[in-house]
Amino acid sequence: MTYAKPLPVLDPISKPFWALAAQGRFGLQVCTKCKDAHYPGTPVCPNCLSSDQRWEAVSGRGQLLSWATFHRAYWKGFEPDLPFTVGLIRLDEGPLFVCTLVEFEADKLRLDLPVEAVFEKVTDEITLPRFRPSLG
């Protein structure tokens, strides 16, 4: 399987996010001291600076804050997908997440639209989250 788009580089901090994604679960890094949930992962909690953090599977749900539809591919691998839409999502747990939107009707996108994560395995190692309008 050849994947022609950029792929995330796994490092010790981000690896648990991708391990959860491979299981079809959306993960956030959560501080065990102050319970702050955040993405992307960081070496120390951005709220209290504790290094005592772990990754947890969370709801994978949020609301659409904004979106943009691309009609030009800035990376050759995206040409077959044109036009494609990327959304800014406020996750139910608080963090913002930028992600490709799938399974939607363009005229139904609106501010605060409930969305949920779905997952697409693109290589043996990487499963990418996407967001679609919430089905329930």
Ligand SMILES: [Zn+2]
């Ligand atoms: Zn903290």
